Amino acid sequence: MLRLWIASLCFLASVVQAQDVAEISGVVREDVELLIQRGLDDDVAYAFVRGLTTNVGPRLAGSEAEARARSWATRELAELGFANIRTEPFMIPYWSRRVDRARIVSPAPQDLVITALGGSTSTPPGGVEAEVIRFETMRELRAASTDVITGKIVFIDEKMTRTQDGSGYGMAVRKRRNCATTTAEKGGVACLIRSVGTQARRFAHTGMMARSAAVGDGPAAALSPPDAEQLTRLLENGPVQVHLDIQVETQAEAPSGNVIAEVVGRERPEEIVLIGCHLDSWDLGTGAVDDGAGCGIVVGAARLILSLDEAPRRTIRVVLYGAEEVGVLGGRAYAERYADEMGQHILAAESDFGADRVWRFETRFGDGALPYARAIQQMLEPLGIAPGPNSAYGGPDISMLPRLGVPVVSPRQSGWDYFDLHHTPDDTFDKIDQDKLNQNVATYAAFTYLAAEMNWDFRKPAE
Amino acid sequence: MLRLWIASLCFLASVVQAQDVAEISGVVREDVELLIQRGLDDDVAYAFVRGLTTNVGPRLAGSEAEARARSWATRELAELGFANIRTEPFMIPYWSRRVDRARIVSPAPQDLVITALGGSTSTPPGGVEAEVIRFETMRELRAASTDVITGKIVFIDEKMTRTQDGSGYGMAVRKRRNCATTTAEKGGVACLIRSVGTQARRFAHTGMMARSAAVGDGPAAALSPPDAEQLTRLLENGPVQVHLDIQVETQAEAPSGNVIAEVVGRERPEEIVLIGCHLDSWDLGTGAVDDGAGCGIVVGAARLILSLDEAPRRTIRVVLYGAEEVGVLGGRAYAERYADEMGQHILAAESDFGADRVWRFETRFGDGALPYARAIQQMLEPLGIAPGPNSAYGGPDISMLPRLGVPVVSPRQSGWDYFDLHHTPDDTFDKIDQDKLNQNVATYAAFTYLAAEMNWDFRKPAE
Numbered sequence: 001m002l003r004l005w006i007a008s009l010c011f012l013a014s015v016v017q018a019q020d021v022a023e024i025s026g027v028v029r030e031d032v033e034l035l036i037q038r039g040l041d042d043d044v045a046y047a048f049v050r051g052l053t054t055n056v057g058p059r060l061a062g063s064e065a066e067a068r069a070r071s072w073a074t075r076e077l078a079e080l081g082f083a084n085i086r087t088e089p090f091m092i093p094y095w096s097r098r099v100d101r102a103r104i105v106s107p108a109p110q111d112l113v114i115t116a117l118g119g120s121t122s123t124p125p126g127g128v129e130a131e132v133i134r135f136e137t138m139r140e141l142r143a144a145s146t147d148v149i150t151g152k153i154v155f156i157d158e159k160m161t162r163t164q165d166g167s168g169y170g171m172a173v174r175k176r177r178n179c180a181t182t183t184a185e186k187g188g189v190a191c192l193i194r195s196v197g198t199q200a201r202r203f204a205h206t207g208m209m210a211r212s213a214a215v216g217d218g219p220a221a222a223l224s225p226p227d228a229e230q231l232t233r234l235l236e237n238g239p240v241q242v243h244l245d246i247q248v249e250t251q252a253e254a255p256s257g258n259v260i261a262e263v264v265g266r267e268r269p270e271e272i273v274l275i276g277c278h279l280d281s282w283d284l285g286t287g288a289v290d291d292g293a294g295c296g297i298v299v300g301a302a303r304l305i306l307s308l309d310e311a312p313r314r315t316i317r318v319v320l321y322g323a324e325e326v327g328v329l330g331g332r333a334y335a336e337r338y339a340d341e342m343g344q345h346i347l348a349a350e351s352d353f354g355a356d357r358v359w360r361f362e363t364r365f366g367d368g369a370l371p372y373a374r375a376i377q378q379m380l381e382p383l384g385i386a387p388g389p390n391s392a393y394g395g396p397d398i399s400m401l402p403r404l405g406v407p408v409v410s411p412r413q414s415g416w417d418y419f420d421l422h423h424t425p426d427d428t429f430d431k432i433d434q435d436k437l438n439q440n441v442a443t444y445a446a447f448t449y450l451a452a453e454m455n456w457d458f459r460k461p462a463e
Numbered sequence: 464m465l466r467l468w469i470a471s472l473c474f475l476a477s478v479v480q481a482q483d484v485a486e487i488s489g490v491v492r493e494d495v496e497l498l499i500q501r502g503l504d505d506d507v508a509y510a511f512v513r514g515l516t517t518n519v520g521p522r523l524a525g526s527e528a529e530a531r532a533r534s535w536a537t538r539e540l541a542e543l544g545f546a547n548i549r550t551e552p553f554m555i556p557y558w559s560r561r562v563d564r565a566r567i568v569s570p571a572p573q574d575l576v577i578t579a580l581g582g583s584t585s586t587p588p589g590g591v592e593a594e595v596i597r598f599e600t601m602r603e604l605r606a607a608s609t610d611v612i613t614g615k616i617v618f619i620d621e622k623m624t625r626t627q628d629g630s631g632y633g634m635a636v637r638k639r640r641n642c643a644t645t646t647a648e649k650g651g652v653a654c655l656i657r658s659v660g661t662q663a664r665r666f667a668h669t670g671m672m673a674r675s676a677a678v679g680d681g682p683a684a685a686l687s688p689p690d691a692e693q694l695t696r697l698l699e700n701g702p703v704q705v706h707l708d709i710q711v712e713t714q715a716e717a718p719s720g721n722v723i724a725e726v727v728g729r730e731r732p733e734e735i736v737l738i739g740c741h742l743d744s745w746d747l748g749t750g751a752v753d754d755g756a757g758c759g760i761v762v763g764a765a766r767l768i769l770s771l772d773e774a775p776r777r778t779i780r781v782v783l784y785g786a787e788e789v790g791v792l793g794g795r796a797y798a799e800r801y802a803d804e805m806g807q808h809i810l811a812a813e814s815d816f817g818a819d820r821v822w823r824f825e826t827r828f829g830d831g832a833l834p835y836a837r838a839i840q841q842m843l844e845p846l847g848i849a850p851g852p853n854s855a856y857g858g859p860d861i862s863m864l865p866r867l868g869v870p871v872v873s874p875r876q877s878g879w880d881y882f883d884l885h886h887t888p889d890d891t892f893d894k895i896d897q898d899k900l901n902q903n904v905a906t907y908a909a910f911t912y913l914a915a916e917m918n919w920d921f922r923k924p925a926e
Contacts, residue, residue, distance in 0.1 A: 054696045057573030065572070109528070110520030110749070113888060201664060202748070202889040226891040230749070233517045233892075285665070286573070286693070425576060426665040428689040429696075 021378060022371040028453055032379050032446050035304050039442025044080065045300025046434045049293055049355075051076065052279075053286040053429040061280040061323035062094035062254030069279050073259045073295070073320055080303050082261035082318070090333040092323045093214030094254035095119055097283065099247040100221055102192070105129060106241045108234060113202050113224040114192070115284060116246045117176060118326060119210025120220045127245030128153070128189050128219070134235050138175040141182055150187030153242055154179065155194075157228055162198040166353065166415035172196040176209050180220040190219040190244050194228035199420035202226050206282050207423050208326055219246045256280070256322035258330045261299075263306045265315040265452065272341070273451045274317045274348040275302065275444060276397055278324030285427030289418060293432060293440075294351035295320055301444030305452070312452035314346055321397040324352070331397030335404065342404040347451045347458050349409045350395025351444065354418040355437045361447070362388035362410040364402055368460035376409075376447050383439055383446075388412060407458035411443045485838040491916055495842050495909050498767050502905025507543065508763025509897045512756055512818075514539065515742075516749040516892040524743040524786035525557035525717030532742050536722045536758070536783055543766050545724035545781070553796040555786045556677030557717035558582055560746065562710040563684055565655070568592060569704045571697060576665050576687040577655070578747060579709045580639060581789060582673025586682045590708030591616070591652050597698050601638040604645055613650030616705055617642065618657075620691055625661040629816065629878035635659040639672050643683040653682040653707050657691035662883035665689050669745050670886045671789055677713045684709060719743070719785035721793045724762075726769045728778040728915060735804070736914045737780045737811040738765065738907060739860050741787030748890030752881060756895060756903075757814035758783050764907030768915070775915035777809055784860040787815070794860030798867065805867040810914045810921055812872045813858025814907065817881040818900045824910070825851035825873040827865055831923035839872075839910045846902055846909075851875060870921035874906045 024032070052069065059069040070087050077085050100116035103109065133152045135141040141149075141156055156175045161168035179191040195205035202224045210216035221244065223231065234240045259279060265271060277294030281287020302318045305311075321330030338345070361380050363373040370390060377387040394401060394408030402408055421427045451458070487495070515532065522532040533550050540548050563579035566572065596615045598604040604612075604619055619638045624631035642654040658668035665687045673679035684707065686694065697703045722742060728734060740757030744750020765781045768774075784793030801808070824843050826836040833853060840850035857864065857871030865871055884890045914921070 050696070054693060055571050055700070057567075057571050057693075068571075104520075108518050108520050108531075200893060202666070202887075202891060203664075226889070226893050229893055230517060230520075230891070233513070237518070424665075426689070428665060428693070430663060430689050430692055 020371040020374070022375040022456065024375055024454070031308065032449055035445040035449055036383065036442040038304050039301065039445045040438050042300050042304065042438050042441045044303045045296035045437055045441045046432065048076065048299050049288060049296035049432055050429055052292045052295060053288045057286045058283045059279065059281050059287060060096060060283040061326040062092050062256055063096065066256060066280050066322060070257055070259050073279060077261040077299070081306055083264050084260070084262040087257045087259050088333070088337060089255055089257040090329065091253045092256045092326065092329050094251040095214045095326065096249045098249055099245055102221065102242055102244045104234065104240060105243050107238065112227045113204055114221040114227070115204035115206045116248065117220045117222060118206055118208040119214065119216040120180070120246050120248060121215050121218055122247045123190060123219045123245055127243050129241060129243045130189050132231065132235065132240045132242050134232065138178060144186065146186045149183065152188050153190045153192060153244060154183040154188045155192045155231060157194045157232055159194065160196055160198055160419065162416065164414050164416050165412065166418065169196070169419060176207055180209055180216045180218040184218040193222050195222040195224055197419045197422060197424065199424065200225050203424035203426050205423045206284055214250045219244065221246060256329060258322055258334055259320040261318045263302055263311055263316040265313050266311045267313040269315045270344050271314040272317045272345045273314055273448055274319055274345060274398070275448055276319040276321055276350040276395065277352060278330060278397060279320040280323050280325055282325055282423050284423070284425040286429060287427060288429045288432055289354040289421050289427050290423065291352045293355035293437060296437060297351045297440040297444055300441040301448055304445040305449050312449055314452040316448055316452050324397055328396050328399065331400060334397070335400045342406055345401065345406045347407050347409065348394060348398045348401050349411065350398045351440065352395050353413045353415055355432045356414040356417065357436050357439045358383065358385050358411040358413050358443045360386045360388040360412040362392035362412060363390050364392040364394065364408045365390060365458045366407070366460045367462035369407070369456065369458045372456040372458060376450055379446055379450065380443055383443055385443065405459065409447060411440065413440065483834040483837070484841060485834040485919065487838055487917070494771065495912055498908040498912055499846065499905040501767050502764065502908045503901050505763050505767065505901050505904045507766045508759035508900055508904045509895065511539065511762050512751060512759040512895055513892055515755045515758060516751045520749045521746045522742065522744050522750060523559060523746040524789040525555050525719055526559065529719060529743050529785060533720055533722050536742060540724040540762070544769055546727050547723065547725040550720045550722050551796070551800060552718055552720040553792065554716045555719045555789065555792045557714040558677045558789065559712045561712055562708055565684065565705055565707045567697065567703060568706050570701065575690045576667055577684040577690070578667035578669045579711065580683045580685060581669055581671040582677065582679040583643070583683045583709050583711060584678050584681055585710045586653060586708055590706050592704060592706045593652050595694065595698065595703045595705050597695065601641060607649065609649045612646065615651050616653045616655060616707060617646040617651045618655045618694060620657045620695055622657065623659055623661055623882065625879065627877050627879050628875065629881060632659070632882060636670070639670055643672055643679045643681040647681040656685050658685040658687055660882045660885060660887065662887065663688050666887035666889050668886045669747055682707065682709045719792060721785050721797055722783040724781045726765055726774055726779040728776050729774045730776040732778045733807050734777040735780045735808045736777055736911055737782055737808060737861070738911055739782040739784055739813040739858065740815060741793060741860060742783040743786050743788055745788055745886050747886065747888040749892060751890050751892045751895055752817040752884050753886065753890055754815045756818035756900060759900060760814045760903040760907055763904040764911055767904070767908040768912050775912055777915040779911055779915050787860055791859050791862065794863060797860070798863045805869055808864065808869040810870050810872065811857060811861045811864050812874065813861045814903065815858050816876045816878055818895045819877040819880065820899050820902045821846065821848050821874040821876050821906045823849045823851040823875040825855035825875060826853050827855040827857065827871045828853060828921045829870070829923045830925035832870070832919065832921045835919040835921060839913055842909055842913065843906060846906055848906065868922065872910060874903065876903065
C-alpha cells in the first residue's frame with residue numbers, strides 16, 4: 001500500500017514536471033508575434049510555389065528539369081537576400097517513363113488510364129498481352145499459388161483509407177512496393193495496382209516501387225480508380241485480356257543536388273536550425289502540393305526571419321533537398337556530408353505534406369527539453385494548433401537525423417485532401433490556397449525563430 | 464376605360480383557362496402512382512448504364528465501338544421484352560484522333576494536357592511549333608489583326624459559367640466552334656482553347672468544332688483548365704513557344720444507326736410517343752453521364768410500362784440515336800425517315816443532360832393543350848418537380864421535331880455538375896447516383912404513360 005502511494009506521488013510529480021513551460025522574454029515573444037502576423041500576410045511563399053511550378057514545372061529527380069529547378073531556386077534565394085547559397089551535388093540512378101499505356105483487348109476493347117510506377121522495368125518492345133487475374137489485397141496475392149499467376153497480369157484492387165494524418169498511405173504503399181516483386185516471383189508478366197491515393201477521379205497515381213535502385217523487379221503500373229472499377233466489373237463477367245506497354249529509360253548515374261541557403265546566426269553561427277523541403281517532384285503534375293508548397297513554406301518562413309532587424313543567435317539553414325521521391329537520396333547525401341556536424345544541428349523540420357493547415361505540433365526532444373516544446377506549442381496556439389506528442393517523425397529527408405541524435409519537430413498538416421492530388425497529373429498550382437499556406441509560414445517562422453534565438457538545448461535528458 | 468375593363472376581363476379569363484387541369488381517372492392515376500413508386504426503386508436503368516459503359520465502353524460515332532453498342536443494346540432490349548426492335552442504319556463522315564499532344568518548348572519545357580477537338584485537322588506530320596498568342600475571349604480574337612496572328616498558335620482563355628440549366632454551355636461552345644476558322648482566316652497555325660466545361664481539374668474537354676462535316680478549318684485542341692492557367696502565367700513573363708502535334712483519321716463514310724424498340728399500343732399502335740437518348744459518346748470517357756444515363760432512363764421507364772398488365776393505348780417508341788455528338792446525325796436521319804409520319808407522333812422527349820434530378824417539367828404544346836401539361840405536372844409534383852413554361856426545347860435529336868409540328872416535353876435535369884464530367888475522360892460509370900437516376904426513370908415513366916394512355920391531343924390550338 002505504501003509502495004502504491006509512493007508510485008502515485010512520483011507519477012503526479014512527473015506530470016507536473018511535464019507541464020513546466022520554459023520562459024520566453026517579452027522581447028522575443030513580441031518578435032514571434034510579429035513573425036506570426038507577417039506570416040499570415042506573406043507573399044513570398046505563394047510566389048515561390050507559383051514560380052517553381054510555373055517557370056520550371058515538373059522536375060523529376062535526376063532530370064534536366066530538376067537541374068533547372070536548382071538554378072531557378074538559387075536565383076530566387078539570392079534575390080531574397082539569403083547567405084551562403086550553394087548547391088551540394090550528388091549522383092543518383094535515373095529512371096524515366098517513355099511510354100506507358102494499356103488497353104483492354106477483349107471482351108470490350110477500350111483504353112485504360114494508367115501510369116507506370118517509378119522503377120518499373122520495360123515490357124518487351126511493343127508490350128505484353130495477357131489475361132488479368134485480380135486480387136482484393138496484397139495479402140491475397142501473397143497467398144496465391146504460382147500456378148494461377150504464371151503468364152498473367154496481376155491486378156491488386158486494394159483501396160486506401162482517407163485519414164487526416166495520412167496513415168492510410170503507408171498501408172497502401174505496400175502494394176506499390178511489393179506487387180512487381182511478388183508477381184515476378186510467381187511467374188506473372190506484369191502488375192497493375194489500383195492507384196494509391198484517395199481521389200476517385202480518372203487520374204493514376206505514380207510513386208516509387210523499387211528500393212534503393214533505379215529499377216525494380218518487373219513492369220508495374222497504377223490504374224486510375226475508375227479504371228480499376230471498370231476492370232473489376234468486366235472480370236465479373238469472365239476473362240479479360242489486357243495489353244500493357246511500358247518503356248522506360250534508365251541511367252546508372254545522373255546529377256541531383258541539394259540547394260542550401262542560410263540566415264547566418266549573430267552569435268553562434270556554427271549552430272544550425274534546419275528547415276527543409278524537397279525540390280524534385282514526380283513528372284505527372286507540376287509538384288505543387290508535393291512539394292512546391294513545402295519549399296514555399298520554409299523559404300517564406302526563413303525570409304521573414306531574415307527581414308527582422310537582427311538575425312537570431314543561431315544559423316537558420318534552409319535545405320531544398322533533391323531526389324526525395326526516388327528514395328530520399330538528397331536526405332541521405334546531406335546526412336553523409338554533414339555526419340561530423342550533427343552535434344551542431346540544434347533542431348530539424350521538413351515540410352512535405354501539402355499546403356493545408358497545421359493542426360498539431362509534435363516534437364522529438366530529450367525528456368528534459370519538454371518545457372521548450374510546451375513553450376513553442378503555447379506560442380502556436382493562436383494559429384489553431386494543438387500540442388502533440390513527443391514522438392515526431394520529422395519528415396522524409398530528415399528521417400535519419402533523429403538516429404544521429406538530432407531533435408526534430410513535425411508541424412502536422414491536415415492530409416485529408418492531400419492524397420487526392422499527390423503524385424497525380426492534378427498536382428498543380430491552382431490547388432494551393434494562400435491562406436492555408438500562410439498559416440504554415442507563420443508556424444515555421446515562429447518555431448524556427450524560437451529555436452534559433454533561445455539558448456534552448458532540445459537534446460536535454462531528463463534530470 | 465371600358466376598353467381597359469374588357470381587356471382586364473379577357474386577361475383574367477385567360478389566366479383561369481391556363482389554370483384548367485385535365486382530368487385523369489382514378490384507375491390511370493393509380494397506374495401512374497405505381498409507375499412512380501416502381502421507378503424510384505428501379506434496377507433496369509442503372510444496369511443499362513452499367514452494362515453499356517462497361518461492356519462497350521467509349522463509343523465514338525461511326526466507330527466499330529458504336530456498332531458494338533448497337534449490337535449490345537439490341538440484345539438487352541430483346542431480353543427486356545420490347546417489341547419491334549430494329550437498327551435503322553445511316554452513313555456519316557467519320558473523324559477520330561490518332562495523336563494529340565502538346566508541350567511547352569520554351570521557356571519552361573513541360574507537357575500540356577490537351578485533347579484534339581472533334582473535327583480538328585491534322586498538323587503537318589511531326590507537329591507544329593510556334594509562339595502562342597493569348598486572347599481573353601473569342602470576341603478579342605475576332606477583333607485582332609492578321610498581323611499579330613500570322614504564324615502563331617492562338618490561345619483563347621474564355622471561361623464558362625456554372626449554371627443549373629446549362630445555359631453557360633452555349634456561350635462557351637462558340638469558342639470551340641469558331642476558333643479554328645477565325646485562326647485560319649487570320650493566318651494562325653493552330654488554335655488552343657481553354658476547355659469548355661466547369662471542372663477545374665486536369666482534364667481536357669473535347670467536342671465538335673466542325674459544322675456538318677467530318678473536319679473543320681484547322682488544327683484545334685482544348686487545354687485542361689490548370690494547363691490554360693499555366694500557359695497564362697508563363698505568358699505574363701514573356702514569349703512562350705509551344706509544340707502541338709495532332710494527327711487524325713477521317714473517312715468520308717462510316718456506318719452509324721438508330722436503335723429502336725417499342726411497347727406496342729393496344730388501341731392505336733400507329734400513334735407514337737417517342738422517348739429518346741443517344742447511344743454514341745465521345746472517345747475520352749465511357750459516356751456515362753453523356754449519354755449512357757439518358758439511355759438507361761428511357762429504357763428503364765419504357766420497361767416499367769411494359770411490365771404493366773396492359774399496354775397503354777398508343778405505342779411507346781424508345782429511340783437510341785446514333786452519332787449525336789458529331790452533329791445530331793441520328794436525329795436528322797430519324798426525322799427524314801419518318802417525315803411522312805410526323806402527324807402520328809403524339810409527343811417526343813429526349814434525356815441527354817446527365818443523371819442528376821429533374822427539377823422542372825417544361826412542355827411545348829398547342830395553347831389548347833395546356834390543361835394536359837398541368838395534369839402531368841401535378842402528377843410529377845411528389846417527385847419535387849416544379850411546373851415549367853410552355854417553351855420546351857426537347858433535346859438535340861428531337862430538336863427538329865417541333866418545327867415539324869410534334870409537341871415535345873423537357874424534364875429539366877440539374878446541370879450544376881454536368882459540365883464537370885461531360886466530354887472529359889472522367890465521364891465514367893462511378894459518377895452515376897442510382898437514386899437520382901431513378902427519379903428520372905419515375906418521371907419518364909409517369910409522363911410517357913399518361914401521353915400514351917390518355918386520348919390527349921397535345922397539338923390542340925387555343926379555342
